[in-house]
Amino acid sequence: MGGELVIVEEEVKMSAIGAGIDIELPKGNVVIDIGGGTTDIAIISANDIVISRSVKVAGNVFDEEIKKYVRSEYNVAVGERTAENVKKELGSLSKYKGERSVSIYGQDIVSGLPKEVIISSEEVRNVFVNAFSRITDLLIEVMENTPPELAGDIIGNGLTICGGGALVRGIKDYFTGIFNIPCRISPNPLTGVVEGAQIYQKVVNTRLNNDYYGKNGNALRRKNNPTLV
């Protein structure tokens, strides 16, 4: 494709940059990226991933859990897109203003006929809170394994939440309530990785142009730590 210099980096690192974190500072930052297939949690400091963990509980699982709930509670099978729409329209982790109910349509699993179900914000919240417990457990595990020198940074900088899952209502209060540290939501949860990578590319290019590495060949050999100065 004509790419001359290819650098492979961790998605969560790019997420962090996209969320406005200066990952090169020798300060610990906890980043949680709740995507479609996985939730990735990492502590980043001085351009390094100090610790990272991943769990297959993210957007797709929330959709799946909503489907399961509607099936077991109302005997109605709903499609994936319906479940995802409900998630986006009503999904929350704590109470919010404007809670409501929406109508969704699916197939009655007994009669096989189309059926309407009215589902409320509170019902969807219960599904979310259950599914989120596994994410919370993982975050606890990461925190427990944080090197003690970074503990102060974590308390000071708090948690940065990225990925589409960051858009779930009340997520900030939810994590603050559990961990008692400040939480910040990425300003652009769905596009932060790409934006972070763009910023990163600019930094790398500038350094190459400034002859930090000399020729490209040299830079390629050092691709594992391209921002090393």
Ligand SMILES: Nc1ncnc2c1ncn2[C@@H]1O[C@H](COP(=O)(O)OP(=O)(O)O)[C@@H](O)[C@H]1O
């Ligand atoms: N407003 C929203 N509330 C809850 N989940 C959302 C919202 N908008 C998007 N999502 C979910 O975010 C996920 C995609 O997030 P993204 O960070 O792009 O994932 P990935 O990096 O894995 O592609 C999908 O499961 C999507 O349904």
Ligand SMILES: [Mg+2]
């Ligand atoms: Mg992602």
